[in-house]
Amino acid sequence: MNPALQTLVDRGFVKSCTDYEALSALMDEGPVTLYVGVDPTGSSLHIGHMVPFFAMHHLQRAGHNLIALVGGGTAMIGDPSGKTELRQMLSPEEIRANSASIRDQIGTVIEFNEGPGMGKAVMLNNADWLTDLNYIDFLREVGRHFSVNRMLTFESYKQRLERGLSFVEFNYQLLQSYDYWILSQEHGCRLQIGGDDQWGNIVSGIDLIRKMGGEQCFGLTFNLITRSDGHKMGKSEKGAVFLDPNLFSPYDFYQYWRNVNDEDVIRFLKLFTFLSLDEITFYEKEGMNINEAKERLAYEQTKIIHGEAEAEKARTAARALFGGGGLDSTENREGMPHISIPRAELEAGIGVLDLFSRTDLAKTNSEARRLVQGGGAWVGEQRIDDPRAMIDTSFLDAEDELLLRAGKKRYFRIVIV
RNA sequence: GGAGAGGUUCCCGAGUUGGCCAAAGGGGGCAGACUGUAAAUCUGCUGGUUAUACCUUCGAAGGUUCGAAUCCUUCUCUCUCCA
Numbered sequence: 001m002n003p004a005l006q007t008l009v010d011r012g013f014v015k016s017c018t019d020y021e022a023l024s025a026l027m028d029e030g031p032v033t034l035y036v037g038v039d040p041t042g043s044s045l046h047i048g049h050m051v052p053f054f055a056m057h058h059l060q061r062a063g064h065n066l067i068a069l070v071g072g073g074t075a076m077i078g079d080p081s082g083k084t085e086l087r088q089m090l091s092p093e094e095i096r097a098n099s100a101s102i103r104d105q106i107g108t109v110i111e112f113n114e115g116p117g118m119g120k121a122v123m124l125n126n127a128d129w130l131t132d133l134n135y136i137d138f139l140r141e142v143g144r145h146f147s148v149n150r151m152l153t154f155e156s157y158k159q160r161l162e163r164g165l166s167f168v169e170f171n172y173q174l175l176q177s178y179d180y181w182i183l184s185q186e187h188g189c190r191l192q193i194g195g196d197d198q199w200g201n202i203v204s205g206i207d208l209i210r211k212m213g214g215e216q217c218f219g220l221t222f223n224l225i226t227r228s229d230g231h232k233m234g235k236s237e238k239g240a241v242f243l244d245p246n247l248f249s250p251y252d253f254y255q256y257w258r259n260v261n262d263e264d265v266i267r268f269l270k271l272f273t274f275l276s277l278d279e280i281t282f283y284e285k286e287g288m289n290i291n292e293a294k295e296r297l298a299y300e301q302t303k304i305i306h307g308e309a310e311a312e313k314a315r316t317a318a319r320a321l322f323g324g325g326g327l328d329s330t331e332n333r334e335g336m337p338h339i340s341i342p343r344a345e346l347e348a349g350i351g352v353l354d355l356f357s358r359t360d361l362a363k364t365n366s367e368a369r370r371l372v373q374g375g376g377a378w379v380g381e382q383r384i385d386d387p388r389a390m391i392d393t394s395f396l397d398a399e400d401e402l403l404l405r406a407g408k409k410r411y412f413r414i415v416i417v
Numbered sequence: 418g419g420a421g422a423g424g425u426u427c428c429c430g431a432g433u434u435g436g437c438c439a440a441a442g443g444g445g446g447c448a449g450a451c452u453g454u455a456a457a458u459c460u461g462c463u464g465g466u467u468a469u470a471c472c473u474u475c476g477a478a479g480g481u482u483c484g485a486a487u488c489c490u491u492c493u494c495u496c497u498c499c500a
Contacts, residue, residue, distance in 0.1 A: 255454075262455055291453060322454050367447085370462060374448040387468095407447075409454055 002027040004062035008220075010277060011270040013055045015196045018206060018219040026190060026218070027064070031119055034059065034191035034220075035067035035183055037176065037198070038106070040075050040098040044244035045105050047256075047272075051222055052193050053109040054271060059119070060110055066121040067189060068106055070099045073130030074175050092127070099125065105243045108305050124187075126179045142178050145211045146204070154200035173201050180205030184214050196221045225271065227264055243305055250306040251335050254314035255409070257298035265293045273300040310335070321411055330399060338413035346402075346416060349390040352377065355414070361406040371406055378405035 001009070002024040008014050017023060026032055036052040038045075056066050072095045103112075103123050110121050151157060151173060180202075183189035192202045202219035209217050241256050242248040260268060269280045275296075283293040295315070303311035313335030320332035339359060341350070353368040356377060362368035369387050371377045377384045379395050380403055395402055402414035 259454060262453090265455095289453090290455075294453095294455080318454075362447095364465070366465060366468090367463090369468090371448070374462060376448040407449085410447095 004059055004064065007058050007062070008055055011058070012267055013051070013222045013271065015221045015223045016199065017221075018203065022216065023191065023218045023220070027062075031063050031065055032191055033065040033067065033183075033187055033189045034193060035069050035180075035187075035189050036193050037069045037071055037074075037179070038102060040070050040072060040095050040102055043098050043101055044242040044247050045102055046240040046242045048225065048241075050109060050243070051195065051225055051271065053106050055193060055222060056110050056121075057274065060121060061118060063117065063119050065119040066110055067183060067187060068103075068110075068121070068123045069179060069183070070095075070102065070123060070125045070127075072096070072099060072125040072127030074126060074172060074179075076127075095127070099123075101244070105305075108243075124183075126175075126182075129182050130175060130178070138174075138178075141212075142174060142181075142208065145208055146174055146177075151204075156197065156200055173204055176201045177205035177208040180217065181209050181212060181214065184209050184217055189217075190215065191218045191220060193220045193222065196224050227261060245306060245310075249337050250302060250310040251314045251317060251337055253306065254298045254302045254311070254318060254335075257301045258294050258318060259409075260294060260297065262290050265290060265297055269293065269297050269300075273297065273304070275300060333399070333401070333403075333413050336411055336413045338415050340415045340417045343393075343416050346391070346396075347393055349392040352379075352384050352389045352391055353387055355379075355391050355402075356404060356406070359404060359412040359414075361404060361410055361412050376407045379403070 001020070005020075005024050005027055034056075036056065038049070053068075056068075060066055072092070075095050076092075106123070111118060112121050112123070114120060151170075154173075157170070180189070180192055192198075192205060194202060199219070199221050202221065206217045206219055209215070240248075241253065245253075257268070257272075266280060266284055269275060269283065270277070273280075273296075282288070283296065295318075298318075299311050299315050302314055306314075315335075316332055317335035321336075337360060341358075352372055353362075353365050356362040356368035356371060357365050362371055368377070372384055372387045372389075375383065375385060379391055380397050382395070384391075391402070396416070397403060400416055402416075404412045404414060406412075
């Protein structure tokens with residue numbers, strides 16, 4: 001099999017392919033242009049969205065050309081795949097803004113600038129060709145190739161039929177197929193990749209291209225990444241694990257990976273880092289400390305998404321907090337989330353509930369109260385169990401700061417100014 | 418267009434002889450115990466606040482009542498069947 005394709009299989013990306021042999025042969029011949037669709041309905045991607053781009057990273061290094069297609073046109077409609085509810089429609093302005101930030105996020109994994117020995121990568125927007133479509137022309141040229149009977153057999157539509165599916169959304173498959181057609185004609189695109197939930201849309205795109213007289217095209221889908229505990233990938237107690245540091249701090253991001261289940265570590269190292277398979281094998285060895293593997297995963301992943309500096313800070317802070325001691329230097333604390341409080345205010349004394357609810361440790365006073373009453377609230381090494389307790393300068397530690405803690409794992413740093 | 422069934426707290430889902438309902442149960446989440454910053458398990462908590470009381474919530478707006486998630490009216494949305 002073609003080495004690049006083999007890499008994806010070995011690293012655990014691939015779920016299915018429309019034709020392994022023919023695709024492998026095509027990739028052997030030379031650079032192949034491939035695309036993946038991105039949904040611009042949010043301002044930030046979360047980690048679950050990144051799987052195809054990690055795969056693309058490997059393909060780009062093998063010299064293949066990438067197209068990230070922003071669904072600016074289709075986002076004004078909504079995608080039925082795997083969704084149980086109708087989606088909100090977005091304005092062109094919102095979509096444009098979202099696309100810009102999404103491009104930056106994708107850019108952490110694939111290279112939009114040209115590099116030696118690497119394939120090119122571009123970002124396109126299907127609004128460019130979908131917006132001006134003429135309805136009658138579209139029906140005549142594209143619509144006639146689709147069979148409603150066949151479309152209804154697709155799993156994604158079956159589910160939606162039980163809950164309701166608007167005609168507008170039903171058209172999504174036609175538009176995505178049309179995208180593939182356009183990309184095949186204008187950019188020589190021969191391969192579409194995506195999550196396994198996209199299988200139906202990809203296949204019908206390939207069919208459309210064939211019926212319209214194009215070249216043989218291919219589809220490659222990836223496993224939907226799940227966690228062994230059954231939780232949804234990319235979701236945490238804080239909500240989705242967004243890539244935007246303002247929505248999800250690098251420290252929390254690091255912690256998310258640091259805390260994956262034992263069973264998931266190796267799998268995630270293969271999927272979400274660029275470590276070689278040989279190196280990953282090292283972590284699989286008998287007697288290997290699983291926590292080292294988790295730390296490596298967290299570090300590598302944070303480094304890719306947020307950069308080396310943030311990864312270092314997060315690791316240092318985490319080691320200091322959990323590795324025992326070591327909290328005595330500012331450096332160790334830098335990666336921790338923090339807020340500032342004026343010294344005068346602290347001198348006057350601040351109620352515990354008030355203090356905790358100002359941090360991310362508790363959203364409301366009531367939540368802070370529950371935390372205190374449940375015995376999970378700490379200031380430094382002191383457990384606070386009285387909701388009326390006042391925190392003042394006597395709680396300051398050697399660094400002249402306060403280190404708040406909710407339970408064993410959630411820390412928050414109070415800097416005095 | 419006609420007939421019927423429904424919209425409950427983060428989610429699913431009880432609750433409609435009106436008060437004992439901030440609303441059962443489960444899930445999820447948070448905390449405690451045990452641990453390896455894991456999983457599993459057990460326990461507690463899980464609308465808000467100036468907190469033994471008060472405030473806002475049971476699709477929306479009105480109404481009846483001392484008192485409504487529970488009754489009435491209108492509106493709205495979803496689903497099912499018929500055409």
